[in-house]
Amino acid sequence: MNRKKSNPFRVILFAYLLSMFVFSVLFYLPMFHEPGVSLTYRDALFTSVSAVSVTGLVTINVVETFNWGGILILSLAIQLGGIGIMTLATFAWMMLGRRINLSQRLLIIVDQNRVQNQFSGLVRLMSSLIVIALCIEGAGALILGTYYLRFFDEPFEAYLQGAFASLSAFTNAGFDVTGQSLAPFVDDYFVQCITILLVFAGSIGFPVILECIEYIKSRKRTFKFSLFTKLTTTTYFLVFVIGAFGIWFLERDLAFATLSWHEQLAQAVFFSATTRSAGLSTVDLAAFHIPVLLFMSLLMMIGASPSSVGGGIRTTTLAVMALTLRSFAMGKKHVHVFGRRIHEEDQQKSFVVLSIFTGLLFLAILLIMTFEQDTPVTLLQVLVETASAFGTCGLSLGITSDLSLPSQVVLMVLMVIGRVGIIAVLFSFKGDRKGEQYQYSTERILIG
Amino acid sequence: MNRKKSNPFRVILFAYLLSMFVFSVLFYLPMFHEPGVSLTYRDALFTSVSAVSVTGLVTINVVETFNWGGILILSLAIQLGGIGIMTLATFAWMMLGRRINLSQRLLIIVDQNRVQNQFSGLVRLMSSLIVIALCIEGAGALILGTYYLRFFDEPFEAYLQGAFASLSAFTNAGFDVTGQSLAPFVDDYFVQCITILLVFAGSIGFPVILECIEYIKSRKRTFKFSLFTKLTTTTYFLVFVIGAFGIWFLERDLAFATLSWHEQLAQAVFFSATTRSAGLSTVDLAAFHIPVLLFMSLLMMIGASPSSVGGGIRTTTLAVMALTLRSFAMGKKHVHVFGRRIHEEDQQKSFVVLSIFTGLLFLAILLIMTFEQDTPVTLLQVLVETASAFGTCGLSLGITSDLSLPSQVVLMVLMVIGRVGIIAVLFSFKGDRKGEQYQYSTERILIG
Numbered sequence: 089m090n091r092k093k094s095n096p097f098r099v100i101l102f103a104y105l106l107s108m109f110v111f112s113v114l115f116y117l118p119m120f121h122e123p124g125v126s127l128t129y130r131d132a133l134f135t136s137v138s139a140v141s142v143t144g145l146v147t148i149n150v151v152e153t154f155n156w157g158g159i160l161i162l163s164l165a166i167q168l169g170g171i172g173i174m175t176l177a178t179f180a181w182m183m184l185g186r187r188i189n190l191s192q193r194l195l196i197i198v199d200q201n202r203v204q205n206q207f208s209g210l211v212r213l214m215s216s217l218i219v220i221a222l223c224i225e226g227a228g229a230l231i232l233g234t235y236y237l238r239f240f241d242e243p244f245e246a247y248l249q250g251a252f253a254s255l256s257a258f259t260n261a262g263f264d265v266t267g268q269s270l271a272p273f274v275d276d277y278f279v280q281c282i283t284i285l286l287v288f289a290g291s292i293g294f295p296v297i298l299e300c301i302e303y304i305k306s307r308k309r310t311f312k313f314s315l316f317t318k319l320t321t322t323t324y325f326l327v328f329v330i331g332a333f334g335i336w337f338l339e340r341d342l343a344f345a346t347l348s349w350h351e352q353l354a355q356a357v358f359f360s361a362t363t364r365s366a367g368l369s370t371v372d373l374a375a376f377h378i379p380v381l382l383f384m385s386l387l388m389m390i391g392a393s394p395s396s397v398g399g400g401i402r403t404t405t406l407a408v409m410a411l412t413l414r415s416f417a418m419g420k421k422h423v424h425v426f427g428r429r430i431h432e433e434d435q436q437k438s439f440v441v442l443s444i445f446t447g448l449l450f451l452a453i454l455l456i457m458t459f460e461q462d463t464p465v466t467l468l469q470v471l472v473e474t475a476s477a478f479g480t481c482g483l484s485l486g487i488t489s490d491l492s493l494p495s496q497v498v499l500m501v502l503m504v505i506g507r508v509g510i511i512a513v514l515f516s517f518k519g520d521r522k523g524e525q526y527q528y529s530t531e532r533i534l535i536g
Numbered sequence: 537m538n539r540k541k542s543n544p545f546r547v548i549l550f551a552y553l554l555s556m557f558v559f560s561v562l563f564y565l566p567m568f569h570e571p572g573v574s575l576t577y578r579d580a581l582f583t584s585v586s587a588v589s590v591t592g593l594v595t596i597n598v599v600e601t602f603n604w605g606g607i608l609i610l611s612l613a614i615q616l617g618g619i620g621i622m623t624l625a626t627f628a629w630m631m632l633g634r635r636i637n638l639s640q641r642l643l644i645i646v647d648q649n650r651v652q653n654q655f656s657g658l659v660r661l662m663s664s665l666i667v668i669a670l671c672i673e674g675a676g677a678l679i680l681g682t683y684y685l686r687f688f689d690e691p692f693e694a695y696l697q698g699a700f701a702s703l704s705a706f707t708n709a710g711f712d713v714t715g716q717s718l719a720p721f722v723d724d725y726f727v728q729c730i731t732i733l734l735v736f737a738g739s740i741g742f743p744v745i746l747e748c749i750e751y752i753k754s755r756k757r758t759f760k761f762s763l764f765t766k767l768t769t770t771t772y773f774l775v776f777v778i779g780a781f782g783i784w785f786l787e788r789d790l791a792f793a794t795l796s797w798h799e800q801l802a803q804a805v806f807f808s809a810t811t812r813s814a815g816l817s818t819v820d821l822a823a824f825h826i827p828v829l830l831f832m833s834l835l836m837m838i839g840a841s842p843s844s845v846g847g848g849i850r851t852t853t854l855a856v857m858a859l860t861l862r863s864f865a866m867g868k869k870h871v872h873v874f875g876r877r878i879h880e881e882d883q884q885k886s887f888v889v890l891s892i893f894t895g896l897l898f899l900a901i902l903l904i905m906t907f908e909q910d911t912p913v914t915l916l917q918v919l920v921e922t923a924s925a926f927g928t929c930g931l932s933l934g935i936t937s938d939l940s941l942p943s944q945v946v947l948m949v950l951m952v953i954g955r956v957g958i959i960a961v962l963f964s965f966k967g968d969r970k971g972e973q974y975q976y977s978t979e980r981i982l983i984g
């Protein structure tokens with residue numbers, strides 16, 4: 089094993105970048121376009137980056153541009169970006185097993201003393217990840233396809249649409265082949281519920297799903313969920329509930345004023361779920377007002393759980409931020425939650441993520457506003473767009489295709505970093521050599 | 537000594553709030569107004585909060601509202617807010633000497649083994665702080681007053697104007713009694729230089745000035761500056777230089793296009809210095825373009841050094857952010873700089889400051905945009921305004937007086953927190969009782 093291979097994060101980043109390039113070439117091929125449509129390489133690249141990072145921001149009209157072959161390629165890009173490379177990422181975390189206890193724990197959970205060899209344990213874990221993902225997608229496709237039978241003459245067409253919708257929801261890609269996202273289903277709570285469940289399954293984190301399956305299998309009362317699972321799941325649902333309430337509260341006298349109570353509830357719940365990272369929408373985002381758009385930007389920046397199909401700073405970073413605040417305000421030195429102590433290194437990681445994220449988002453907004461200063465693009469539109477790209481969400485106020493090439497490049501960079509994760513990107517650049525560790529004495533300084 | 541008194545941060549916060557109330561009543565008294573002017577209590581309170589927090593955001597025209605008695609009260613409010621309460625804050629840090637090594641170090645520097653009694657050492661330190669501040673202000677007043685002789689018939693008037701300008705610059709208050717800030721001096725580099733030097737002196741941090749004086753006094757080559765002084769001063773000047781370059785770079789083909797090289801340099805340098813927290817301006821902020829306004833907002837959010845007359849997240853927080861990133865990217869566990877190690881607790885504090893700041897600024901913007909949603913106020917204007925209030929800077933795109941009462945309350949809260957400092961505010965709310973410290977085992981989680 090050579091030096092380069094010993095950095096799994098570099099492998100992930102490279103895998104993402106390579107996939108994006110390959111798919112951009114495929115999208116550029118005229119054989120995948122509708123007759124008479126010509127696509128620039130720039131649009132092909134943006135579509136590819138958006139698909140592989142499962143973001144869903146688009147500069148083109150997908151359904152008018154691609155033929156069924158193109159849609160198939162798109163599905164493949166989404167599937168690979170959402171699950172394939174995700175599995176690679178999980179593998180990378182595993183490889184660092186000696187450093188990350190969760191991985192070891194996961195390994196134990198999956199293997200349950202049945203597997204002697206560590207490598208076969210890893211392979212088994214990865215195959216179960218893929219099997220579980222395909223099962224969930226298949227179930228979603230079956231349910232949605234069967235339900236869609238009423239809208240289509242051909243059952244084949246209905247199931248094809250169902251399969252794509254299920255794929256798009258589970259991978260949180262947010263792409264749609266109807267050209268209008270979920271707007272036709274604004275009053276169809278069944279489709280919305282299935283979609284939300286699929287979105288949850290994809291963005292709640294694969295380790296969580298694995299542990300849940302193991303919990304059901306074990307049928308033991310002694311089964312203990314990992315701190316990671318408890319923390320990320322609690323945070324995920326807290327953000328979801330607060331998000332839904334916030335959206336309803338801010339919009340109740342505005343866009344929601346003329347709606348019935350269940351329509352208000354449905355829209356608030358759906359948009360809170362979709363800002364996690366799905367980016368599907370039942371109404372045009374432009375219908376919402378400034379406060380709720382700011383709030384949704386915040387939700388998109390938070391994003392989904394780590395090791396999921398989502399992006400953003402991740403739920404655990406938010407949780408560690410909040411917990412550090414609490415313990416600091418209480419004058420405690422260590423951060424405790426669920427009867428466990430958060431490791432100092434994880435606190436440091438959260439600090440690094442928050443610092444880079446703040447700087448990166450500010451830089452991205454500054455750059456785009458500079459590139460677009462002769463256009464009518466507003467700060468609000470750019471904030472929503474950058475939050476959406478970094479959170480790989482894909483909700484937009486519709487400026488994506490109007491942006492200049494440099495601005496679109498900025499968005500692409502945000503999508504890649506948002507998807508791969510700040511820590512992983514940072515680690516992938518890190519040299520393997522360790523700097524000499526001198527012993528320095530500590531000296532206190534004044535902070536804030 | 538009772539329980540309440542044992543929390544010095546509560547004393548500082550209370551001192552600030554009490555001063556703000558007292559001065560709001562004074563500002564409200566008709567005897568301090570120009571004839572025929574009537575001031576609402578709301579405007580009096582806003583002026584008071586802005587003056588005591590040395591921010592300089594105004595809802596009224598100071599020179600048209602207050603008579604010379606009122607201006608005197610205003611000067612007193614600024615002096616107290618900038619230096620008096622600052623001294624109290626330093627005293628508070630001293631009282632926590634057992635926990636903060638810098639204070640002990642400072643104490644040693646000032647006392648130089650000459651003072652046996654700790655309390656008399658503190659008193660001596662505080663009086664030297666006040667004496668130094670008054671000396672710097674006096675020198676500024678003398679220089680500016682003498683220079684102003686050419687503009688005024690009465691020498692008394694010239695020195696009065698010089699004294700106020702010196703006070704306003706050194707305390708970084710940014711108030712002016714000419715009604716046009718430094719705009720009349722846009723081509724007068726002498727006044728600008730003196731102003732910038734005064735702004736530096738006020739915002740670079742009192743401990744730094746004390747150590748510099750001690751360094752000059754000691755004449756020893758063995759004198760060692762504290763880590764705090766090295767770190768905050770380096771960061772301060774880095775931010776200043778990068779700020780000036782950034783402003784010039786972003787504006788070079790726009791507002792600066794028709795200016796000569798030295799006018800460009802002067803404006804870039806002046807605005808970089810003033811965003812530290814002074815808020816004085818040589819040209820109307822509205823002349824600048826969106827990218828540079830975003831950049832200046834960032835500079836204002838960073839703010840000045842701790843234990844200075846400035847606000848913001850403080851230079852040390854930024855430095856610890858950057859250093860943590862560097863050491864994390866290099867795979868080092870500890871953060872080293874200048875041959876010393878940053879204490880884990882200071883890293884945690886920086887994390888807390890950044891977390892609260894991010895949340896607070898977002899909440900403030902969200903609230904103001906909600907309160908102002910029926911007005912033409914834009915997100916950019918609100919961003920500049922909130923950054924300015926939190927950094928106690930006072931630069932504004934001119935919306936302050938148009939905002940509704942709830943929005944102005946938000947700004948006032950930001951000014952107080954920005955001035956007192958996030959950590960101090962947090963500590964002032966903290967109960968004295970220590971929570972029982974259970975021993976929990978550490979468990980790793982996935983971050984970002």
Ligand SMILES: [K+]
Binds near residue numbers: 262365482
């Ligand atoms: K998405």
Ligand SMILES: [K+]
Binds near residue numbers: 592815
């Ligand atoms: K100021």
